[in-house]
Amino acid sequence: MYPIKRNRRLRTNESIRSLVRETILTPNDFLVPLFVVEGKGIKSEIPSMPNYFRFSLDTLEAEVKLLWSLGLKSVLVFVKVADALKDNKGTEALNSNGLMQRAVKTIKNVCPEMLVMTDVALDPYSIYGHDGIVSEGIIQNDDTVEILTGMSLSHMEAGADFVAPSDMMDGRISSIREAFEDDGYVDAGIMSYSAKYASSFYGPFRDALDSAPVDSKNIPKDKKTYQMDYANRFEAMRETEMDIDEGADIVMVKPGLAYLDILREIKNEFDVPVAAYQVSGEYAMIKAASEKGWLNHDAAVLETTMAFKRAGADIIASYFAKDIVKLIS
Numbered sequence: 433m434y435p436i437k438r439n440r441r442l443r444t445n446e447s448i449r450s451l452v453r454e455t456i457l458t459p460n461d462f463l464v465p466l467f468v469v470e471g472k473g474i475k476s477e478i479p480s481m482p483n484y485f486r487f488s489l490d491t492l493e494a495e496v497k498l499l500w501s502l503g504l505k506s507v508l509v510f511v512k513v514a515d516a517l518k519d520n521k522g523t524e525a526l527n528s529n530g531l532m533q534r535a536v537k538t539i540k541n542v543c544p545e546m547l548v549m550t551d552v553a554l555d556p557y558s559i560y561g562h563d564g565i566v567s568e569g570i571i572q573n574d575d576t577v578e579i580l581t582g583m584s585l586s587h588m589e590a591g592a593d594f595v596a597p598s599d600m601m602d603g604r605i606s607s608i609r610e611a612f613e614d615d616g617y618v619d620a621g622i623m624s625y626s627a628k629y630a631s632s633f634y635g636p637f638r639d640a641l642d643s644a645p646v647d648s649k650n651i652p653k654d655k656k657t658y659q660m661d662y663a664n665r666f667e668a669m670r671e672t673e674m675d676i677d678e679g680a681d682i683v684m685v686k687p688g689l690a691y692l693d694i695l696r697e698i699k700n701e702f703d704v705p706v707a708a709y710q711v712s713g714e715y716a717m718i719k720a721a722s723e724k725g726w727l728n729h730d731a732a733v734l735e736t737t738m739a740f741k742r743a744g745a746d747i748i749a750s751y752f753a754k755d756i757v758k759l760i761s
């Protein structure tokens with residue numbers, strides 16, 4: 433007799449498959465990245481990110497309302513800073529009337545319950561396209577942490593709920609946490625990009641913000657002295673443990689698809705919520721292949737997103753969030 437177990441019984445039709453399905457996606461799983469620019473009436477498509485846009489503050493209002501109506505309740509805000517405002521020290525990042533600070537107020541104004549997370553790193557503000565201050569060919573850790581801390585306070589003053597430091601400087605979480613406590617922002621959240629790798633998958637994002645490291649003498653051409661080496665796994669655990677000890681509420685693994693092993697390991701080891709970031713290059717790959725007819729767009733989006741959740745993500749930052757909500761509804 434053939435073995436009593438026939439695993440295909442549980443795959444016979446969609447009703448039984450849905451009954452035994454282990455993982456489900458809901459709008460609550462998603463964090464929506466938003467790119468904000470100066471100007472009026474702007475909704476400009478990012479060339480390397482088809483169907484993804486930069487918004488000026490006025491068009492941002494409608495977008496935020498749309499997200500809320502779809503059940504998407506959290507956003508992660510990035511700003512594209514004018515060249516004239518860039519320097520080596522991120523001076524503009526501390527401007528209480530800067531684009532980020534106004535974006536936070538705009539979102540909270542049209543949708544007070546929308547959870548607003550802000551990106552904290554110097555690259556959009558840096559003439560060199562680095563996440564920190566550069567001197568003598570080195571991204572200076574401690575001087576950068578000081579600016580990031582001031583920047584974080586400024587985002588809280590504007591009304592943000594969470595800061596999301598994406599810079600990978602050492603010690604920035606404890607510095608930010610201490611400043612929050614000292615200034616009475618006791619409920620201010622920190623989602624730390626804890627295991628962030630030096631990756632080739634950030635290219636389209638750097639197009640979106642015009643924030644790629646510049647090609648110039650004595651300026652490092654990549655971010656390998658602060659972002660992690662993708663050959664490493666134990667290092668991700670160390671980084672994550674330190675960020676939790678320093679006061680992070682949520683930790684993140686980035687990029688996503690190529691790092692699901694890291695995600696699972698962190699989820700198994702630590703008891704704080706874990707986020708995964710499906711980054712711009714992952715988005716671009718699916719867009720490009722499906723435009724050529726080589727992949728089914730919607731199927732690939734659902735499959736990869738499900739993989740994040742299955743691998744342990746409590747939160748998924750994704751440029752596909754709106755598509756997914758429509759696909760699962």
Ligand code: PBG
Nearest residue numbers: 553555598633634637711712713
């Ligand atoms: C920079 C930052 C990057 C991303 C988020 N914050 C790029 C980088 O580290 O160079 C990438 C996000 C994406 O590719 O979607 N602090």
